Amino acid sequence: MNLTKRFLQAVFAAVFAIGTLVIAAAPASASSYTIKMGADNGMLAFEPKDLTVSAGDTVSWQINKMPPHNVVFDDGKAPDADLAKAMSNTKMMFASGDTYDVTIPADATPGTYTYFCSPHRGAGMLGKLTIQ
Numbered sequence: 021m022n023l024t025k026r027f028l029q030a031v032f033a034a035v036f037a038i039g040t041l042v043i044a045a046a047p048a049s050a051s052s053y054t055i056k057m058g059a060d061n062g063m064l065a066f067e068p069k070d071l072t073v074s075a076g077d078t079v080s081w082q083i084n085k086m087p088p089h090n091v092v093f094d095d096g097k098a099p100d101a102d103l104a105k106a107m108s109n110t111k112m113m114f115a116s117g118d119t120y121d122v123t124i125p126a127d128a129t130p131g132t133y134t135y136f137c138s139p140h141r142g143a144g145m146l147g148k149l150t151i152q
């Protein structure tokens with residue numbers, strides 16, 4: 021193998037390696053989601069009640085109908101109990117349009133996190149947030 025050929029092979033290898041790094045380092049675009057608290061039809065429900073998100077995404081729970089509401093994750097059954105606690109907002113929210121925002125941390129343990137609204141849990145105000 022002559023030196024020129026060896027040099028070209030090294031250049032190609034370097035370009036390929038750098039390209040791979042750039043692709044790996046590119047941040048995935050984050051999405052924002054809104055979950056209505058109190059469905060449009062007046063039911064005591066989260067809407068949507070099932071949502072799948074990724075790390076970096078923001079979920080905004082918004083007072084829509086029939087307040088007060090809150091967001092309490094079941095830490096006992098969560099893939100990560102600490103994250104479930106951190107994502108909870110046990111304080112009651114009253115005002116129409118008020119939001120409670122959570123940004124899914126980069127190191128979030130994937131899985132399904134179930135939650136409820138404490139005053140309306142018995143009425144079936146339950147939700148599921150799946151982190152993929």
Ligand SMILES: [Cu+2]
Pocket residue numbers: 064088089090137138139140145
């Ligand atoms: Cu509620």
